[in-house]
Amino acid sequence: MGAVYPFTAIIGQESMKQALILAAVDPHIGGVLVFGERGTGKSTSIRALASTLPRINVVANCRYQCDPEGPRLGLCGQCSDNKGTVKAKRQALPVVDLPLGATEDRVVGALDIERALHHGEKVFEPGLLAAANRGFLYVDEVNLLEDHIVDTLLDVAASGENLVEREGLSIRHPARFVLVGSGNPEEGELRPQLLDRFGLSVDVKTPKDVATRVDIILARDEFDRDPEAFERRWRRKENALRRRIELARGRLDDIDMPAEILELAASLCITLGTDGLRGELTLIRAARATAALNGRDSASIADLKAVAPMVLRHRLRRDPLDESSSDVRVERAIEALFNQEPV
Numbered sequence: 289m290g291a292v293y294p295f296t297a298i299i300g301q302e303s304m305k306q307a308l309i310l311a312a313v314d315p316h317i318g319g320v321l322v323f324g325e326r327g328t329g330k331s332t333s334i335r336a337l338a339s340t341l342p343r344i345n346v347v348a349n350c351r352y353q354c355d356p357e358g359p360r361l362g363l364c365g366q367c368s369d370n371k372g373t374v375k376a377k378r379q380a381l382p383v384v385d386l387p388l389g390a391t392e393d394r395v396v397g398a399l400d401i402e403r404a405l406h407h408g409e410k411v412f413e414p415g416l417l418a419a420a421n422r423g424f425l426y427v428d429e430v431n432l433l434e435d436h437i438v439d440t441l442l443d444v445a446a447s448g449e450n451l452v453e454r455e456g457l458s459i460r461h462p463a464r465f466v467l468v469g470s471g472n473p474e475e476g477e478l479r480p481q482l483l484d485r486f487g488l489s490v491d492v493k494t495p496k497d498v499a500t501r502v503d504i505i506l507a508r509d510e511f512d513r514d515p516e517a518f519e520r521r522w523r524r525k526e527n528a529l530r531r532r533i534e535l536a537r538g539r540l541d542d543i544d545m546p547a548e549i550l551e552l553a554a555s556l557c558i559t560l561g562t563d564g565l566r567g568e569l570t571l572i573r574a575a576r577a578t579a580a581l582n583g584r585d586s587a588s589i590a591d592l593k594a595v596a597p598m599v600l601r602h603r604l605r606r607d608p609l610d611e612s613s614s615d616v617r618v619e620r621a622i623e624a625l626f627n628q629e630p631v
Contacts, residue, residue: 291515294522295336296529299504300495301329307488307598308337309529311466313536313577318487318570319445319467321430321478321602328492330470334426338383340526342534344422348375351414352421352461353382362448364461382423384416384465388432395437396452397459412459417450420465430469431476438482441467445485487570488595489602491615536580543576544586552592552625559621562603570599593622 298305307320322330346353347367354367356376367374386395397415416425427433433441444450450463467485471478483489495501511518553571560567572587574595579587601614 291511291519292339293332293336293508293511294519294526295333295340296525297507297511297518297522298329298333298336299507300500301333301492303490303598304330304333304492307490308333308468309533309581310574310577310595311468311488312337312341312533313581314540314573315464315466317466317573317577318485318566319469321483321486321489322468322470322492323473323489324470324492325494326472328494330492331428334424334468334470335383338381338424340530340533341381341383342530342537343378344381345376346379346422348377350374352418352463353379353423354462355422362462362464382420384420384423384425386416386425386427386433386437388427388429388434390416390437392436392440396440396450398452398454399457410456412452412457414461415450417444417463417465418461421461421463423465425465425467427467427469429471429475430482431471431473431478433482435479438479442481442485483602484566486602488574488598490598491601532581535583536577539583539585540576540580542585543579545572545576546586549575549587549589549592552589556592556596556621556625557600559625560600560603560618561605562600563605567600567603571596574599589626593626596622 295305304322307322311317311320322334324330344353345356347356347363350364350367352364352367354363354374356367356374360368360371363371393415395415396417397413400411400413444463445467448462448464450459450461452459469478469486495504550568550572553568553575556571557565557567571592575587575591578591578595579585582591597615597618600618604614604617
């Protein structure tokens with residue numbers, strides 16, 4: 289496997305890095321959508337996060353990375369039947385690429401043709417959704433994904449499990465993953481149904497100042513010339529971030545969410561006219577994850593304001609009478625609600 293650029297060595301793009309870290313702390317936030325120009329570090333950041341994330345406990349020899357300490361309801365059939373007697377092992381958190389040209393069989397899984405032909409056995413060959421269970425599923429150019437694959441992702445994201453019924457097979461297995469998509473908005477828009485499934489959305493741009501661009505060029509050139517030495521230089525920061533994410537995960541369930549924060553989240557979504565309650569739920573989860581990352585016991589108004597743009601910018605209805613960008617509209621609503629300067 290080739291060397292991976294360290295996540296902590298990425299210069300700039302703070303909103304993108306923060307969104308990815310929050311999704312790593314609390315997968316229930318619902319995934320991250322990264323839109324921006326080519327060459328802005330979208331794919332680099334997402335793939336770099338994989339090597340930074342803490343390792344997880346999985347059931348040994350399980351094809352779906354089941355959690356040995358998880359509830360029976362969230363396990364595959366084999367692990368559920370053997371609950372209490374399974375052996376556990378540690379492994380890296382899966383980060384799986386879903387290529388644009390992937391067939392539906394490759395995504396959801398299908399009959400193992402070789403074993404069927406040579407041994408007459410009907411054996412299920414898991415797909416990418418199985419490989420991504422309890423991890424990250426990354427789709428580059430997500431706005432160009434074929435409609436039938438989008439429909440499959442929507443179904444699985446809603447239920448947390450993958451159901452395959454074909455060729456005489458009937459298989460159901462857990463498929464809970466953080467969906468991360470990147471793309472260039474100039475190449476097409478995302479279907480509204482899939483857009484709504486992303487918890488966080490960020491827009492990345494090419495740096496405009498000379499100093500930042502020079503720093504990025506020098507860092508990348510240093511990595512390309514000697515990846516191992518570059519990785520060693522950043523190892524301490526990588527370990528520190530990994531430990532910070534691990535600690536935040538551990539304290540997440542104990543974070544207090546004051547009634548004031550709940551009311552402000554609801555008021556902000558009402559002001560912006562978002563549909564449904566997914567906006568409020570994601571606001572609360574992202575604010576809680578931010579508090580956990582910062583080592584606090586309670587979420588604050590500052591946490592809510594910090595995550596509001598990335599939670600709400602892609603949930604706004606189009607207003608033909610308002611040509612402002614979604615970011616400006618969110619900041620304007622925050623200013624009106626909190627009665628202070630835009631964040």
